[in-house]
Amino acid sequence: MPDDRQVIAVAGAGHLGRYVCEELLASPDFRPVVLTRSTTTNTTWFASRNIPTYQTDYTPASILSILDDTSATTLISFINLASTAYITIHAALLQACQQSHHCKRLIPSEWIGNIDAYPLKPAFYGTTREPFRQMLRSQNSVMWTLVHPGWLADYFLPSEKTYMKPIPHEFPVDPNGWRVCVRGSGEEEQSWTCGRDVGRAVVVLCRAEGEWEPVTYIAGEWSTFNAAVKVMEKFYDRPLPRTEKPWSEIQKVLEAHAGDEELAEEAELAQVDEMMVMSYMAVPKEKTLRQREKFFAGVGFRGLQRLLQDAQGADFV
Ligand SMILES: NC(=O)c1ccc[n+]([C@@H]2O[C@H](COP(=O)([O-])OP(=O)(O)OC[C@H]3O[C@@H](n4cnc5c(N)ncnc54)[C@H](OP(=O)(O)O)[C@@H]3O)[C@@H](O)[C@H]2O)c1
Numbered sequence: 288m289p290d291d292r293q294v295i296a297v298a299g300a301g302h303l304g305r306y307v308c309e310e311l312l313a314s315p316d317f318r319p320v321v322l323t324r325s326t327t328t329n330t331t332w333f334a335s336r337n338i339p340t341y342q343t344d345y346t347p348a349s350i351l352s353i354l355d356d357t358s359a360t361t362l363i364s365f366i367n368l369a370s371t372a373y374i375t376i377h378a379a380l381l382q383a384c385q386q387s388h389h390c391k392r393l394i395p396s397e398w399i400g401n402i403d404a405y406p407l408k409p410a411f412y413g414t415t416r417e418p419f420r421q422m423l424r425s426q427n428s429v430m431w432t433l434v435h436p437g438w439l440a441d442y443f444l445p446s447e448k449t450y451m452k453p454i455p456h457e458f459p460v461d462p463n464g465w466r467v468c469v470r471g472s473g474e475e476e477q478s479w480t481c482g483r484d485v486g487r488a489v490v491v492l493c494r495a496e497g498e499w500e501p502v503t504y505i506a507g508e509w510s511t512f513n514a515a516v517k518v519m520e521k522f523y524d525r526p527l528p529r530t531e532k533p534w535s536e537i538q539k540v541l542e543a544h545a546g547d548e549e550l551a552e553e554a555e556l557a558q559v560d561e562m563m564v565m566s567y568m569a570v571p572k573e574k575t576l577r578q579r580e581k582f583f584a585g586v587g588f589r590g591l592q593r594l595l596q597d598a599q600g601a602d603f604v
Contacts, residue, residue: 292318295493296359296390298345298380299323300333303398303439304365305450306486308338314490320357322350345376350383354390361493364396369550373415378422384429392499394489395419397433400478400568403502408567409558411550424501432492432499436485437478437506437570440594443519448598451482457559459512460519460527468530470537471564473513478506478569484588491583504575505583508590512563515591522595534564 295311297304300321311319321333321340330340341357343349345366354362362384366376377395384390397416399409406420407413416433423431441449442458455461459469480488488505516527537560544554562568579588589597597603 290318292316293361293493294318294320294357294359296354296357296362297321298343298350298362298364299366299396301365301367302451303482303485304363305332306482307363307365307489308333308486309336310483310486310490311493312336312338314494316494317490320353320359322353345379347379347382347386350379351386354383354387358388359390361392361394362390363394363489365398366396368396369411369415369555371415374419377419381419381422381426381429385426391429392493393423393429393431394434394492395423395431397435398485399435400437400562401504401566401571402433402435403571403574405565405567408565409555409562411555411558430499432501432503434485434489434492434503434505435570436480436488436504437568438480439485440479440481440507440589440591443479443515443591443594444598448603449482450604457556459563460515462519465525465527466530467512467516467527468532469512469516470532470560471534473516473531474511475564476509476566476569477511477515477563478509478575479591480505480507481589481594484586487586488583488588491586495582500578502574503582504570504578505586505588506570506572506575506579507588507594509569509572510591518591518595522592532560537561537564 295317297308297319300308308319311317319338322343323340326342333340341353384393406417439451441451443460443462445462446453453463455464460467520527537557540553540557
């Protein structure tokens with residue numbers, strides 16, 4: 288029987304990209320293939336699911352030959368870089384799409400918050416993602432959209448229940464060490480979506496006929512970290528030991544690193560803290576709900592309470 292599933296190429300499927308790969312695989316319409324620098328590391332995970340991996344150095348020629356060999360129609364990037372190497376690699380992805388026979392849709396690696404209102408935040412996105420967004424806008428041969436889910440709600444889950452790597456120094460709630468360090472007051476608005484629902488939404492976008500919008504927002508829920516802590520404590524029937532990091536402390540670090548050429552780890556963390564305290568990660572409600580109706584009516588995005596319940600399932604990940 289001929290295989291008439293569309294091929295979707297996924298570049299850098301380290302953590303978040305795995306959800307997209309699995310959801311593409313579960314759909315009768317698509318077949319994922321993975322681009323990776325790696326020859327061996329992590330490829331077992333893909334091999335065990337019959338997802339082909341193609342080794343690349345992310346140069347235009349190398350990417351182009353994979354896109355043409357696989358007849359991919361769409362390229363989705365999860366390449367995680369805070370340096371200007373992000374621009375070089377994404378320019379190569381775009382160029383390869385432009386030169387390819389069939390791959391005329393691109394989703395770059397963005398996956399954060401409200402970039403319509405705060406396109407230069409965090410600052411390391413301003414110096415990496417924003418210049419590439421301008422390259423996208425200056426061409427019209429490849430259709431593109433920047434997908435933004437707010438926080439990944441997976442960080443509320445124990446590590447064995449998610450493909451995301453725990454980031455206890457970045458995310459306020461640490462479900463593995465069982466503690467919380469609230470940035471600011473904890474009352475600032477946030478939004479979050481779990482990785483599995485990001486995967487489902489991306490499949491819907493791949494299926495969508497017609498034009499994508501330049502920015503696509505999704506959200507499982509709008510809430511605050513104080514409210515999330517209450518949900519966690521009630522669900523697990525256990526108080527979360529709490530510390531706080533005030534905005535003044537975060538500001539000091541931002542100011543100390545304001546003119547840095549290289550991004551120090553401390554500065555990167557402070558930029559992420561700023562995203563919480565200033566609510567930059569909360570995707571805009573009106574646009575998100577409009578797009579939910581337009582594109583994602585069947586997805587059923589989960590809030591935190593429902594995610595915690597679902598994660599009790601034995602094979603949930
Ligand atoms: N909204 C949120 O809460 C949230 C949370 C986490 C991440 N994110 C965003 O989501 C995206 C994916 O995150 P992730 O955690 O899934 O990423 P990840 O697993 O850390 O990395 C994804 C891929 O990036 C590639 N990569 C890393 N360093 C590279 C380098 N120096 N040169 C070339 N490629 C490199 C690797 O691809 P190879 O397979 O080729 O090695 C890796 O598999 C990123 O844009 C990140 O900023 C958002």
